[in-house]
Amino acid sequence: MTTTDPSRRFADRRVVVTGAAGGVGASLVEAFRREGAHVVGTDVTPGEGLHRVDLRDEAAITAFAAAAVEELGGVDVLCNVAGIQRFARLGDITADGLRAHFDVNAVAPVVLTQALAPALAESGGNVVTIASISALMAQPYNAVYCASKAAVLMAMRSLAMELAAHRVRVNCVSPGGIETPMPHTSAAELPADIDWDLLMRSNSAFPGFMPPTDIAEAVLFLASPAASSITGSNLVVDRGVVW
Ligand SMILES: NC(=O)c1ccc[n+]([C@@H]2O[C@H](COP(=O)([O-])OP(=O)(O)OC[C@H]3O[C@@H](n4cnc5c(N)ncnc54)[C@H](O)[C@@H]3O)[C@@H](O)[C@H]2O)c1
Numbered sequence: 001m002t003t004t005d006p007s008r009r010f011a012d013r014r015v016v017v018t019g020a021a022g023g024v025g026a027s028l029v030e031a032f033r034r035e036g037a038h039v040v041g042t043d044v045t046p047g048e049g050l051h052r053v054d055l056r057d058e059a060a061i062t063a064f065a066a067a068a069v070e071e072l073g074g075v076d077v078l079c080n081v082a083g084i085q086r087f088a089r090l091g092d093i094t095a096d097g098l099r100a101h102f103d104v105n106a107v108a109p110v111v112l113t114q115a116l117a118p119a120l121a122e123s124g125g126n127v128v129t130i131a132s133i134s135a136l137m138a139q140p141y142n143a144v145y146c147a148s149k150a151a152v153l154m155a156m157r158s159l160a161m162e163l164a165a166h167r168v169r170v171n172c173v174s175p176g177g178i179e180t181p182m183p184h185t186s187a188a189e190l191p192a193d194i195d196w197d198l199l200m201r202s203n204s205a206f207p208g209f210m211p212p213t214d215i216a217e218a219v220l221f222l223a224s225p226a227a228s229s230i231t232g233s234n235l236v237v238d239r240g241v242v243w
Contacts, residue, residue, distance in 0.1 A: 009224045011036030014072035014123070016116065018055060018108070019082030021047035023180025024130060027212035028079055031220055040068045043082065055082055055108035056100070065115035075119040077223045080109035080129040080152075085186050087141040089194065098144050105148035110155050113170070121166035126231075128219045129156045131172040133238045140198040141190065149174075153234060160232035169231035171222045176238030179209040205240025
């Protein structure tokens with residue numbers, strides 16, 4: 001097999017994936033490995049072969065970045081996947097809740113991208129960050145999450161401009177509802193007396209949750225040489241919610 005084999009687009013590529021114990025992250029690790037990549041995964045949730053890192057801890061992120069570069073001998077692709085989402089309606093929003101969402105969803109991807117920037121510059125690699133359609137559209141009871149995802153989207157677009165000087169591409173994928181534990185856990189926490197009419201205002205053209213593999217496919221495309229002219233972009237994968 002050679003690197004031009006379309007089923008092995010990432011032969012011997014060195015890939016870092018956060019949120020690797022989660023629905024999308026685990027699917028992504030599997031997809032990259034299937035295509036020949038060497039993958040270092042990390043999560044705060046324990047998982048086989050994963051580096052256990054709490055991405056709210058800046059020093060831990062920096063130490064992890066150094067360990068990943070050492071283990072892989074460099075880095076070609078960084079995928080920022082880890083995230084949290086808790087609904088909070090007006091009146092229930094707390095500064096701590098806001099900070100927790102910003103720390104994991106926005107601060108950590110930027111800090112990790114910065115820590116791996118020298119390695120990515122050396123390889124001419126790229127970054128793919130999972131944002132969300134929540135970065136692009138208003139959603140009731142979701143102001144905290146929406147704000148954190150909008151923040152990471154604009155941060156990544158800005159980093160794309162700076163890293164272009166080093167031939168490093170930076171892109172986002174913005175999913176709609178994915179069949180992972182995240183939306184179920186969040187929905188179960190909603191108070192009983194919320195306004196369901198408000199929630200139902202965002203429908204998708206193709207109904208139903210997407211499998212995490214649909215998101216992994218989009219990430220692999222952006223990370224692959226087929227996307228070599230794409231940087232600073234945001235690929236919406238949502239079954240048609242954001243028109
Ligand atoms: N599931 C959806 O419907 C949906 C929709 C749009 C965007 N997203 C985004 O997709 C990404 C993946 O989500 P998922 O659906 O796989 O959810 P998931 O909950 O299955 O996975 C998220 C992972 O992030 C990890 N994580 C959370 N806090 C962390 C921390 N402090 N340090 C390190 N790791 C931490 C979790 O342990 C978990 O394994 C997230 O960024 C999420 O916001 C999900």
